[in-house]
Amino acid sequence: MSARPKVQYLTSTSSASSYSSSDSDLSSSSSVRxxxxxxxxxxxxxxxxxxxxxxxxxxxxxxDPSSSGMVQIGTNIYYCNRCAKMTGYK
Incomplete structure (x- = not known):
């Protein structure tokens, strides 16, 4: 049975300082976005x-869907006027 390798977490303070220097860049690009x-x-x-x-x-x-000749019978479900008359919805 092989031993599982130990999990190592990388932590550094340099990554936090690089984010603080780009805060001004983010604020200018967010206004464009x-x-x-x-x-x-x-x-x-x-x-x-x-x-x-x-x-x-x-x-x-x-x-309005009724202006184009369609009758809404449910959420995103439609009959045309002809089929609505045949089925009793109109």
Whole structure:
């Protein structure tokens, strides 16, 4: 039976001092990163697909699904108007 090697942890104070010198660099880069995050799009394109017949409609995230001819029957589950009438949802 072989003996397991002893675990050694490396600790040094030089790594802590290198982080303190780069604090000013981090604060300047975080402001740049923050300004890039604020340019995200307001609306995104979503594809709604009928659960029954697989008819697809593309809408933006700000549009109402009923304006594109789709009826929402659950969370992210849709019927087209034709299938909704056939199944009794409309």
């Amino acid at each position: 923050h300004s890039m995050d604020s340019t995200q799009p307001i609306a995104s394109v979503e594809v709604l697909r009928c659960l029954r017949c697989a008819r697809a409609e593309e809408i933006t995230s700000t549009d």
